[in-house]
Amino acid sequence: MMKKGELRKQELQDKMAEHILSSGLQAISLRNLAKAAGTSDRMLLHYYQDKEELMTEVLTQISDNLITILEQAQTTPIPFNQLVPHLYLLIKEPVVKPYIQLWLELIALASKKEDPYFSIAKQIGDSFIHYCSELIQADEEEKEKLAPLTFIIVEGIAMLDAIDFDRKIGKALEGLSDFQK
Amino acid sequence: MMKKGELRKQELQDKMAEHILSSGLQAISLRNLAKAAGTSDRMLLHYYQDKEELMTEVLTQISDNLITILEQAQTTPIPFNQLVPHLYLLIKEPVVKPYIQLWLELIALASKKEDPYFSIAKQIGDSFIHYCSELIQADEEEKEKLAPLTFIIVEGIAMLDAIDFDRKIGKALEGLSDFQK
DNA sequence: TTAAAAATGTAGCACTTGCTACATAATAAA
């Protein structure tokens, strides 16, 4: 059973996760997070050793939450040419979209190879490829190639989506489906 | 002819562009930029009205520089299935790589729809799709689809590259080339 | 040469950042 203190910490962490999802990583500060969680920066540093530890734990939780959401969304495998459009719709959904936006920020930070962002980004990347792999209707050998390909395309789409290139995304998806013939 | 003041401004701007390319957008400050350019924050605010104006001009210049580099790299159109691997090699080149890394950061900021980042990101996006379009050996109708698709895939690759997923990129490229048969 | 304009220096303000010192109140363990 959970001690009272751990319970309180989890409560704060949930609120911080929510806050980060809606406001991003860029302007995050201990005082911001504290306010969003209904406590003080002083208390955050009571529960976490420093900001890095805090971010590691909160981001890990957010990543776990995303995986949970994804796994609830679809379970039966579908062929690749249906999968990409399906995932495109998925990442546009209001529940998922904040996670994708955060993911873009995380990648930007991870590209500097600095922890905790780099490690967490790798972990999420692995999870997402694994998730794609489970969703693709194909034999193992093909999955090995198609899962990363799906990941790449969906990420690329997410980037275009970030700059409102919806029309271009549509064209690209047409181009992609032309191949499957 | 350029006035002396404008010349000095351009000189500073070149150095700031270089600095941003090597150190990213995340930790940028007027004092940092000034130091890198060999001047003071005071002088930067003499040449630019505020930080936003400065960033707009420097980022625009960086974007122009990238386009120049790209256009020097390749002029003869090649078919799509050769283009993607070619661009993969290109973005791994030391001259180009810093631009791609910066691009990832820019997208993260642009996803908040805040200027100047959003506008500049859109502009660069347009340029890159245009660049792809010129490089693809296909008729106009196909280009309309394949240029955005190329853009998406290359951006997706850049993201995987940011988290050192080189092996996965390789697999994905295999998967992609399987289609062209 | 004189007047106007541009360039540069020095200091500082008001604010935010992560984090700490020092205290007290509340709770749990003995």
Add this chain to the structure above:
DNA sequence: TTTATTATGTAGCAAGTGCTACATTTTTAA
């Protein structure tokens, strides 16, 4: 009940942020 642990408050520090005020020198235009 005493003791030890945990929780929470208040205040502040040192460093960094964008930006400004006020001054002075240097350059350009008349």
